[in-house]
Amino acid sequence: MSGLLEARHVDVRRAGGLVLHDLSASLDEGEALALVGPNAAGKSTLVRTLAGLLRPESGSVLLEGRDLGQWSRDALARVVALVGADEGSGLLTVRDRVALGRYPHRGPFRPFDARDRAAVDRALELTGAGHLAGRRLETLSAGERQLAALARGLAQEPRVLLLDEPGAHLDIGHQLQLFRVLDGVRACGVAVLAVVHDLQRAASWADRMALLAGGRIAALGKPADVLSSDACSRAFGVEIRAHGAGLPYPLYSFEEVPK
Amino acid sequence: MAVAVAVGSVPLPLGSSLSSLAAAVGLPLGRPMSPPLEAVLWTVRLPRVLLAALVGGGLAVVGAALQSVFRNPMADSGLLGVGSGAALGAVLAVRLGWSAHTFLALPAAAFVGAMVAILAIYVLAHAAGRPSLQGLLLTGIAVSAVGSAGTSLLLVATEEFRVKTVLFWLAGGLEGRSWPHVQVGAALILPGFALLVALARPLDLLSLGADEAASLGLPVHAARLAIFAVAALVAGAATAVAGSVPFVGLIAPHALRPLVGPMGRRLLPASFLAGALLVVIADLGSRTLSDRLDLPLGSLTALVGAPYFVLALRGSEGQS
Numbered sequence: 001m002s003g004l005l006e007a008r009h010v011d012v013r014r015a016g017g018l019v020l021h022d023l024s025a026s027l028d029e030g031e032a033l034a035l036v037g038p039n040a041a042g043k044s045t046l047v048r049t050l051a052g053l054l055r056p057e058s059g060s061v062l063l064e065g066r067d068l069g070q071w072s073r074d075a076l077a078r079v080v081a082l083v084g085a086d087e088g089s090g091l092l093t094v095r096d097r098v099a100l101g102r103y104p105h106r107g108p109f110r111p112f113d114a115r116d117r118a119a120v121d122r123a124l125e126l127t128g129a130g131h132l133a134g135r136r137l138e139t140l141s142a143g144e145r146q147l148a149a150l151a152r153g154l155a156q157e158p159r160v161l162l163l164d165e166p167g168a169h170l171d172i173g174h175q176l177q178l179f180r181v182l183d184g185v186r187a188c189g190v191a192v193l194a195v196v197h198d199l200q201r202a203a204s205w206a207d208r209m210a211l212l213a214g215g216r217i218a219a220l221g222k223p224a225d226v227l228s229s230d231a232c233s234r235a236f237g238v239e240i241r242a243h244g245a246g247l248p249y250p251l252y253s254f255e256e257v258p259k
Numbered sequence: 260m261a262v263a264v265a266v267g268s269v270p271l272p273l274g275s276s277l278s279s280l281a282a283a284v285g286l287p288l289g290r291p292m293s294p295p296l297e298a299v300l301w302t303v304r305l306p307r308v309l310l311a312a313l314v315g316g317g318l319a320v321v322g323a324a325l326q327s328v329f330r331n332p333m334a335d336s337g338l339l340g341v342g343s344g345a346a347l348g349a350v351l352a353v354r355l356g357w358s359a360h361t362f363l364a365l366p367a368a369a370f371v372g373a374m375v376a377i378l379a380i381y382v383l384a385h386a387a388g389r390p391s392l393q394g395l396l397l398t399g400i401a402v403s404a405v406g407s408a409g410t411s412l413l414l415v416a417t418e419e420f421r422v423k424t425v426l427f428w429l430a431g432g433l434e435g436r437s438w439p440h441v442q443v444g445a446a447l448i449l450p451g452f453a454l455l456v457a458l459a460r461p462l463d464l465l466s467l468g469a470d471e472a473a474s475l476g477l478p479v480h481a482a483r484l485a486i487f488a489v490a491a492l493v494a495g496a497a498t499a500v501a502g503s504v505p506f507v508g509l510i511a512p513h514a515l516r517p518l519v520g521p522m523g524r525r526l527l528p529a530s531f532l533a534g535a536l537l538v539v540i541a542d543l544g545s546r547t548l549s550d551r552l553d554l555p556l557g558s559l560t561a562l563v564g565a566p567y568f569v570l571a572l573r574g575s576e577g578q579s
Contacts, residue, residue, distance in 0.1 A: 096520065
């Protein structure tokens, strides 16, 4: 069975050299996949490649079974949304920011119609950012800005949502809120892939976890299995122990391995 | 604008200026002016005011567009090498004596100079693969420096009586401009303005950063190239007919962004209007503040604009 979005034997080269080596992975409808790995493992490169922003040197990325190279830009943006670091002007209102997510549906000239308005309203409602709609981004907290950026991605009405460190800089309350929103998105059949640094958070949220190390998938499977693997200890240089049998999901402790 | 038409070294009555303008579009209103005053209105005052509006609007809208592309409130047409390229073209035209033959030679040479500078920047930045914004910026600085060096060299080698022509042009101003200048300016600036407004949505996406714009389906490099090309035409035309008029492209969008927001569909038209008004007023000042001479328009916008800009930037830094 092939997934909704699938990487097959992908090599990606950046200025410094090969960043991803012969990487294969797939993402299914309605699935939550957490992408974890140490710094410089190639996580952002993988996400950008899956979003069609970087072209693999060899191998291919298939969306709905068709190579990304065969998708037109706007058709691709109607199916795959990427939410990364928020860099928009602070003077934008949240509603304008979210409405920019309708670009792949509108192009440069089609007016903003009832369908666009409905998509923007729905995105604001799903993220719980409706009450912020009229506010300018510069007046929001980091967590609220992240929700606005996520709402922009949802306004695209994608089938695949790619997130590059959505929880970075967020306090625990906003993190939980964000991942609850992602669960809601997933329940609508959207496949969600998120780069997550907090392994505990990743383990409690994701269906599957992919460990990226040195540009290769070092482990892939249920979060509990990935985190207990030798590959994971080696990749992060820490010892990982699971505690609390009987809890909904284990609690993990991490200890530095003496070199 | 009507006030700007009426005021000047030969004062025209405001009411009858309006009736004269109204009569021209077929509205018989009030008493017309005496023929000599009418001549001043139609051949001197009106083209000058219209040209001021075109130049100001053009520079402001280019500033607003480039600030979105570069995601930096300090960006304006100077980054594209327009000013230094145009200056070099103007000096060449004067040095070689072309400008003595026809009064449109200097603007034409300035325009060509601006276009050559922009092409040079683009080609040089492209030589190392797809140019990043940073690469374009640095190449722009380098090309501008070469242009300025060339201008200085030529100025030194130019006869004294001709140097003044160049200096006057470099200082920016609208004295002695007539209908052909307005026609040339309008033919490039107005369509350019319309094109930039048509590109408002791609501009909004570019202001989010290249990754987000590309992930929303925008062909980022093509969109940037289109915007640079149109911006260069508009700024080149404005600089060719008016010389260097600094700070308009920075101030108008900067003042308006907090009022109308950063979205192109509102910011670009608003910037055009504000820039037009700004230069009409500045030109009015340059004609009337001193009895003895026309103060250079460019010096005036710089003298007023620079302090405003420093204060505005300090204010915005205080907030963040």
